[in-house]
Amino acid sequence: MRNGELYFKAGSEDPSSILAEIYEHLLPAYPKFYKMDQLSKLGWLATEILLGPEFRYKNYPADKVGIVLSNANASLDTDIRYYDTVKDIASPALFVYTLPNIVAGEISIRHRLKGENAFFIFDHFNAGFIQQYVSGLLNNDNLQACICGWVETLGKQLDAALFLVEKTPNAGAVGFTPAIMNQIYQ
Amino acid sequence: MEKLMSDLKKQIIEQLNLQDVKPEDIGDDQPLFVEGLGLDSIDALELIVLLQQHYKIKISNAEDGPKVFRSVRTMAEYITTHQPSNA
Numbered sequence: 001m002r003n004g005e006l007y008f009k010a011g012s013e014d015p016s017s018i019l020a021e022i023y024e025h026l027l028p029a030y031p032k033f034y035k036m037d038q039l040s041k042l043g044w045l046a047t048e049i050l051l052g053p054e055f056r057y058k059n060y061p062a063d064k065v066g067i068v069l070s071n072a073n074a075s076l077d078t079d080i081r082y083y084d085t086v087k088d089i090a091s092p093a094l095f096v097y098t099l100p101n102i103v104a105g106e107i108s109i110r111h112r113l114k115g116e117n118a119f120f121i122f123d124h125f126n127a128g129f130i131q132q133y134v135s136g137l138l139n140n141d142n143l144q145a146c147i148c149g150w151v152e153t154l155g156k157q158l159d160a161a162l163f164l165v166e167k168t169p170n171a172g173a174v175g176f177t178p179a180i181m182n183q184i185y186q
Numbered sequence: 187m188e189k190l191m192s193d194l195k196k197q198i199i200e201q202l203n204l205q206d207v208k209p210e211d212i213g214d215d216q217p218l219f220v221e222g223l224g225l226d227s228i229d230a231l232e233l234i235v236l237l238q239q240h241y242k243i244k245i246s247n248a249e250d251g252p253k254v255f256r257s258v259r260t261m262a263e264y265i266t267t268h269q270p271s272n273a
Contacts, residue, residue, distance in 0.1 A: 034203040089238055092231035093203075 002049050004184075015158050019045060030110065037078040037097035038158075040106045043069065043151040046160040047107045050147065055111070055164075064144040066115035067104040068134050071152035072123050074100040103151060115143050125150045125161065127181035135176070138167045150185065161185040190262045198258070201236045202229050214259045222257075230255060237261075243268050 001007055008025050010018040019041045023033055026048055036044060078097045085091040096102065101119040108117065116137060120129065130148050137143045149162040161184060165176050174180050195209035198218075202225065216222045219230070233255050237243040243265060245251060254264045 031204070031206045034205045089235050091235065092228050096228055 007049055015156055018158060035093060036106055038153045039075060039077060039100065039151060040097060040103040042153050042158055042160050043103035044106050044110060046151065046162045047147055050162045050164055060144050062112055062114040064115055065113045066137055066143040066146045067107055067117040068130060068146055068148040069104055069151050070120040070122055070126065070130060071100065071150060073152060073154045074121050077154045125185050127178035131176060131178050131181060134165055187262055190265060191258050194258050194261055197236055197240055201232050212258060215257045218255055218257060241265050242270050
């Protein structure tokens, strides 16, 4: 879904196939995508859909766009996969993804963002905290825009809801309140 | 040597998840890093794992890395001279 409208419906049920389908639908020609772990792929694709091609034309200074993400299981999905490789020969390519905030790094590299980023762990989507934290960054002039929300994957579960919050909102933008965020997340 | 280089190209693609690359896209003498195939430092570690998993070869001297992983041909030459069965 993007802004309340169906964006793409995947035919697969397997999480990695769903992510590959979305990638192929978007056609971003970004070979490094295939090397990412599932959490990074999910957050990266959700950001592609969220920002769309129009974001680059907003010309925000790179250090004024931040990323504030959250989930319940950190990088556990990749931790488990990495642990499986340790029994044989540990995979360096998986090891580098055994921290949840790497997804913010992948998004930053893709969109050349250098603003503040943070990753928080909650047992559920905590819209109130995200709204308060991001509002603080915007109100204190640390940021002019922020990508924020929830990016969660574990096993067969994929769950992401991202928001682009801008200090100077576009005409037609919805309000940045926990109630609206929860409504969109549902 | 030709068969070994052909196998290596397939193994490199699989090990490094280079899903947009075909074996025939990798030249025998094409540099694997930076200006060639564009591999990075994590890929270098994965190539070390590849040698260990497929050929039971451990690179004990880190200074050998750039020479061994310069191209598919240098990898094949290293494997040929260092495989345990050939020792």
